[in-house]
Amino acid sequence: MNLTYEIIPEDKSEYCRELCNELMTFQKSNAYIRPEFFDGMNFETRMVPSLKNAIHNYIVVVKDEDKIVGYVYSNISPKEAYSNEFATFFDLSSVNNKNVGCLSQFYIKDEFRQTGVGSKLFNMSMKWLKQFDDVDDYFIFVSNGNNHALEFYKQKGFTFSHDILDGFITVLRSNKKGCSMEDYS
DSSP states (O other): OOEEEEEEOGGGGGGGHHHHHHHHHHHHHHOOSOGGGGGGOSIIIIIHHHHHHOSEEEEEEEEETTEEEEEEEEEEEEGGGGBSSSOBOSOGGGOOSSEEEEEEEEEEOGGGTTSSHHHHHHHHHHHHHHTOTTOOEEEEEEETTOHHHHHHHHHTTOEEEEEEGGGTEEEEEEEGGGSOGGGGO
């Protein structure tokens, strides 16, 4: 393996299309609550709208040679962006500031898991999120059946907040007070 990490601009988000679509397929294959919700989810319906609705976006791809084998997408968005026709993802009144940070999408090809790639991408994402002084609350939304991801995020300091859509999504939360910058170096 010859892994490199590259921060890419929003206008290169197309690089993530294939892996984003793989992520949706992976989530559906693991879901035991409403897997049909994933039928309409793909790069065009998930990543593109999120990029447009966010105030700031951060995309990191990891490559083995020239092949993209994983990515993380995080954003800073108005908290109201998380209340829409699909769901209300958290109690908006529980967030004091007007913006929140979200680790929105995270996917690594199977053969590159358990190699440290996930921790590296997670740490890069959290370091980026923590730089915004006007953001104190961070969220990760984990689809049902993705227990490995759920445990990974809990080990990284995120805690269970609540479930939405009858357990379809588990909401994990952290805040600036709950962890220090040294945690993400």
